[in-house]
Amino acid sequence: MIEAVGLTKRYGAKTAVYNLSFQVRPGTVTGFLGPNGSGKSTTMRMILGLDQPTTGQVTIGGYPYRKLPNAPRQVGALLDAKAVHGGRHARNHLLCLAQLSGIPARRVDEVLGVVGLQEVAKKRSKGFSLGMGQRLGIAAALLGDPQVLLFDEPVNGLDPEGILWVRNLMKSLAAEGRTVFVSSHLMSEMALTAEHLIVIGRGQMLADMSVKDFISHNSADFARVRVPEGDVQQREKLSAALSEAGGQVMPEQDGALRVTGLPLPRISDLAHGADVRVWELSPHQASLEEAYMRMTQGAVDYRSTVDQRAGLQQQLPPGAMPQPPMPVPGQGQPGWYAPPPPQQGGQPFAMPQGAPQGPPQGTPNPYAAAPAPEMTKSANDNEDAR
Ligand SMILES: Nc1ncnc2c1ncn2[C@@H]1O[C@H](COP(=O)(O)OP(=O)(O)OP(=O)(O)O)[C@@H](O)[C@H]1O
Structure with a gap:
């Protein structure tokens, strides 16, 4: 099980993740949803010990990743499919990873078979399509036959057949009792893949509930x-x-x-x-995608100016009142969307039991005073921040 408690990450003045508390349980696929820049990758990096939380903590099976005994055999991850040595053959790339973790070479051929890359195993990965790269990344994640798997946007660049394959793979891994945590910004895809959803916006928790509850709460x-x-x-x-x-x-x-x-x-x-x-x-x-868009509407960092000027969002007829955006918890915005009361297994805007309900003491909510930016941010802002 993955457990985060009060997880917060700041990069200078930028708060990427704020006071996230959640649990990812074994035996189910948990979807991790949020618009671009909402903090999904940062959260995953903290789970994997690649980034240190500013406050709060996250553990896997009770240990922070860096203290986890035999971590590569316990946890597998696909974070960035492009992060491979392009000059190496796919098989050699996996062999190097296997050797580093004491995994036998025969496992390399097994996972190449699982992801369907046997035919191109001797090809250099720099010639791979985005979809092939994703498959190679998934193969690397599966190498240690781990019980806990994290996938950051695994269907990126895959064709419909590939998407279906990933969907079934995630489900079968979970059916074997593994913990499967998958990030995506596509609600429609997650509704078909995951059983449980964690939705964040601007680094903060928006919903933590089963897909079933999300559907019954939102598809009125x-x-x-x-x-x-x-x-x-x-x-x-x-x-x-x-x-x-x-x-x-x-x-x-x-x-x-x-x-x-x-x-x-x-x-x-x-x-x-x-x-x-x-x-x-x-x-x-109402479609799930619609409900998700409504939920994250106030928490979108990057929006096209064309979108704002021409109103690509639904144009209302004369006299109709536009709907104010979805409030982000802690932002103090007046809201029209009242999250439904918690039901069995579902906690909208909730923290898991035992987790702190408010921000950690002495940690001011960086979003409290800042209204949602109205102006378009350029991708460069994002890059600069990095
Ligand atoms: N190393 C860094 N330095 C500064 N800011 C960062 C850094 N990493 C992430 N950020 C910022 O933190 C915020 C969250 O980024 P993150 O990549 O975690 O979001 P995301 O939900 O994974 O987005 P996407 O779906 O676009 O991949 C963004 O505003 C990003 O610019």
Whole structure:
């Protein structure tokens, strides 16, 4: 099991990870989600002892990585698929790693088979495609047959078949009782791969719950109702009738109304009662990706100016109220999104039991005063910070 308690990492003035507490349990795939720059890689580096936490701690099986007996046999990781000696054959690369960790050479051929690189085992890795590089990185992670596996964005650059392969590999590793921690910024992919989710934004915990709970909390049913095109009066009349009956009504980009809190037959009756002609009345479910985007909306560091100016996010019809962004815990933003109450096995915005609930004493929350940056950051800022 991986356990983080109050994990915080600062690089100078930049706080990459703030007060993260979570557990990653064996026997399941745990997805680690967050937008670009949210602190996933930094967290993984701290788990692997490649970066020292500023405060807090993270352990694997009760030990910090650097104190873990026979670490390469216990923990395998794919952090950066490009971090290989490009001049070496794939097999030689793995052989070097195996020798360093006292792993027998036959295991190299085994893992080359597992990742499907036998045919190119004697090719130099600098000629590898991104997908082949990912496979080689996964092979390296599997070398020591470890019980704990960390994969940072393992499906990057893979084609659909490769993505399916990674998905099944992660699941089978977990089914063997291993601890599998996989980072991604794609909710849709994680929903298919993981059983448990840890979602962070700007280095802070946004959700720690099972995928099942995430789905039931976030994919609310709603109805879409459409009146004859351009008939604003009819639409307003219907909207008023539905609201009066206790429905929540939101105008959509294309002029339809999104209604929650009322069953379809009731909506139909209310429209009939209000003498409004309906062109469409259909049931829908908000997608998980949508829920994830909403959850991390206030915690995105890098956003296109085109996105902001032209409003690539859904354009609302005249008169509609835009939704304020999702508050990041500790940022003190007013929020419309009330996380649902904790349920069995699910703790939105929660810390695992026994972990500190607030920031460590004497550690001010670096996000408390800083509002979410409105301006676009360039990728160079990111590089400079490094
Ligand atoms: N060595 C470093 N020095 C300074 N800042 C850093 C360093 N490493 C990371 N950061 C900053 O910390 C923040 C978190 O970065 P990190 O790479 O952990 O995020 P991430 O969630 O893995 O992002 P991505 O999905 O883009 O890989 C970023 O703002 C990044 O610029």
